[in-house]
Amino acid sequence: MEKKDTANQDETKKPEGAPASAESAPKADLLKGTKAGKKPEGDDGKKDDQPAAPTAEKPAEEKKADEKKSDHKPAAEKPAAEAKPAEGEDGKKGRAVIDPAEAHVLVVEDNVPNFVLIARMLAYMGVQRCEWKTSGWQVVEFADTLPRIDLILMDIRLPYEDGFQALEKVRENPRLKDTLVVAVTAEGTQDQMVKAQKAGFDGFLAKPLDPDMFPEQIRKVLSGEQVWVANQ
Numbered sequence: 001m002e003k004k005d006t007a008n009q010d011e012t013k014k015p016e017g018a019p020a021s022a023e024s025a026p027k028a029d030l031l032k033g034t035k036a037g038k039k040p041e042g043d044d045g046k047k048d049d050q051p052a053a054p055t056a057e058k059p060a061e062e063k064k065a066d067e068k069k070s071d072h073k074p075a076a077e078k079p080a081a082e083a084k085p086a087e088g089e090d091g092k093k094g095r096a097v098i099d100p101a102e103a104h105v106l107v108v109e110d111n112v113p114n115f116v117l118i119a120r121m122l123a124y125m126g127v128q129r130c131e132w133k134t135s136g137w138q139v140v141e142f143a144d145t146l147p148r149i150d151l152i153l154m155d156i157r158l159p160y161e162d163g164f165q166a167l168e169k170v171r172e173n174p175r176l177k178d179t180l181v182v183a184v185t186a187e188g189t190q191d192q193m194v195k196a197q198k199a200g201f202d203g204f205l206a207k208p209l210d211p212d213m214f215p216e217q218i219r220k221v222l223s224g225e226q227v228w229v230a231n232q
Contacts, residue, residue: 095180095224098150100126103222106142108154108166109184110134118153118184118209125215135159136166140173149179151221153205156185156192164199171200182221184209188231203227 105127109115119130131146133139135158143149152170156163163183170176180203183196188206196204203226205217217227 097224098222100219100222101128103127103150104129104131104146104148105151105153106131106133106139106146106149108133108136108139108152108158108163110155110157110159114155114207121209121211121214122218125218127218136161136163136169139166140169140176143173143175149176151218152176152179152181153184154181154201156183156187156196164195167199167201180221182227188229190230193228193230197228205229206231 100122105122107115107118107130109118109132115132119132122130131142133142136154137160139152139154154163154166158166163185167181170179170181181201182203182205183201184205184207185192186207188204193204193206203217203221205214205227206229213229217229220227
């Protein structure tokens with residue numbers, strides 16, 4: 001009886017190295033897979049005499065090429081170009097907005113009543129720093145005594161030299177070459193305005209100045225816009 005039981009146990013004992021049952025067999029690797037039409041080893045409980053289905057691995061040469069690609073570090077990206085201010089039709093760069101309360105304004109005017117009127121309108125809109133000079137050479141001389149000048153309101157009819165000659169002196173000065181310069185003149189014709197544009201002024205306001213419009217016109221200039229107003 002002991003021999004019989006032993007025989008039965010031997011019959012039920014699986015041979016060494018036999019594949020596990022279908023339930024316990026590991027699932028096929030989804031990344032590698034097998035060839036269509038071939039069952040992976042162990043599906044029918046028997047070891048397939050055929051060689052294992054080749055996995056979808058790349059040839060050695062392709063692997064080496066991929067390794068070289070992975071080892072190759074991409075060149076560092078160039079930093080984005082610094083944003084530049086937009087340019088207007090005249091090619092001049094846009095400017096940062098200047099708060100009227102922080103603006104330094106210089107009025108070039110040989111007529112005292114005209115200067116007083118302009119100074120009052122500037123004060124009304126919040127400008128706290130307003131200086132006065134009567135000629136272009138005084139502007140250049142005075143420039144070195146100020147921390148900065150944000151806006152020059154320049155008359156065209158000036159003693160010794162006109163506003164166009166004064167503008168040339170201003171543009172030749174390293175500290176003033178990029179300063180906003182607006183012509184403010186009684187010669188407010190269309191032809192004079194065109195001449196001012198060609199000369200390099202940043203704006204043109206014909207006299208008599210409109211007290212209702214003047215503050216907004218100056219705000220636009222301090223915001224980087226150009227204002228051109230001639231007499232009709």
